[in-house]
Amino acid sequence: MNPVRLTFAVLAMAFAVMVLPDLVFAADPAPQPTRADYPAIKGFSARTLVWGLSQMHLFLAAFVLAVPLFVLCIELAGVLSGDDRYDNMAHEFMKISMAAYSFTALAGGGLAIALFLFYPHLMGYLLKVFKGQTLIYALLFGLESVCLYVYYYSWDALRYGDRKWYHMTIGLILNTVGLALLFVANAWAAFMMSPAGVGPDGAVTGTVWEATRNPLWNPLNLHRFLANIAYGGAIVGAYAAYRFLSEKSADLRAHYDWMGYTSNIIAVVGFLPLPFAGYWLMAEIYAYSQQMGITAMGGVLAWLFIIQAVLIGSILLAANYYLWCGLGRTDRGASYAPYVKYIAVVMVGGFLVWVTPHSLILTPQELQLMGGSHHKVLGPLGIMPAKNTAVNLMLVFTFLSFQMFYRSSRVPTVSWYKAGNAAIIALYVVGCLNIIAAGIYGYITPTVYKVGASVPQVVTTLSIIVFAAIIDGFMLKGATKTQVNWGRMTVRSQYALFVLPVAFTWLMALMGYIRSSLRTHWHVYTIMKDNSPEAYIPTIGEAGNIITVITLMFMALIVFIFWLSQLGATKQVPQRQAAVQPAAGAGS
């Protein structure tokens, strides 16, 4: 046989063996280890170690997978506009993520070792289900590394003309591989929540693809994809703020101010559709298992959603505050300042509604004083129609804040701009009234309508954003651009950029814990029980402490990564030159 054909046939057979389970593996049920079967190290919490490592790995992976996505977009913007500043900024974004890449691999390696060491039966079972996919994952990881290094180090070598397109093609391959990695890893996590391709006893009955395409896979893919973009934007925004505050030169401060602004926009753009993706994920969780959904939203984990509301509210307030401060960059910005207080009222009001719990943990005396477990006035704000209304209005007004800044540096020249403004005002007024009306509708209807009415609210929010952007786009075409004084920002505004990654990190740790805890006492939901000594849901306090420690550790690592990035650009002055400079200075 032709050697090429032979090689192809062998490879095809190997691939078939990997992806078709029944060819190789017997349909054994899932293992059911007893408590004694779990390897243990005395006084050492295996679960906390795995929890910490997996969360750290996820933070880092989210960051390093997200950055190349928007870097490629910025690179393309640089090519289309012919403005070198975009290219420089994109390159700098990549520089930050490069320092984080090796830490991602370290955390991933550490996680794999910890999992195989402490949970060998679970890992054995997952390998049995996903088989060759784990090898494909390793292959993709290797490919990701190669693409990432080639993409970063060839930046200057492939900077102009046709070569730039070659470079962007490498970036495209890098992002394709990165997304594939994300989706494969998501398949494993989603399989543990909603197993597919296996029988009730866990015996493998389907293909790897069936196990991959489990009910929660795509909702998780979308949610993590958007969250990664927002998270990556928030982290590089903090880097820009850090550099803005530490630089003395006006040019560099202007550069880092612009970088911070771009990062904030990336974070907001990723964040705006995120609640809807989260809503879809939760709806699919309910559809897959009502018990799992109730555990999340109505059981022990429900209180954590109040903390989630506080964190998301903080993110929105910080992002808006930064945008409002940005009005100071332009001379026309002052004319928009009077509207800020109205937006602030909506943001703070929405935040307060969102954090209002439905039922309270009360003492008997408090219950007696209140006349029940629900407050007469505030109680109705604790249910979903109120919260959906609040969050949708907050998102609409966040977009308005951005729109105001965008307009502050542009004077429309079209004759119909007053009519265009009227159409946009009408859009906001009617849209917001529709969101509120759909919320009220939820109060006067049965539960199924409450849930159903949240969808028109989402579509209304997206409609406002899309139509307002389209009308603005036409209206500001050919507009006279006024000077944007990059660097003319308050120091306080930069701290808003620090709030974003801290709140995002905390939020991701919190929600990661909730998602994982939904499986309760199962490794693989309803199929493989977790019989380890630590198979219990920790108290809210204990979980909060662990989440906070993980967040602090990651923030410390991020500060180290920022410092490394800056260190790489620092050059020591030769001793002779250093000695001459003070002397020259003294003589002048």
Add this chain to the structure above:
Amino acid sequence: MNQWVVLAATLVGWTAYFYGIDFLIMEGQGLPVNALLMPQ
């Protein structure tokens, strides 16, 4: 075109649009909007 005329016309237009999508989405979910809604 007079901005007030546009404002009035777009108020009507957006109201029709949002009512339309509300109606279609609710009906699409099998939740008829004109049914007896109050919980009994």
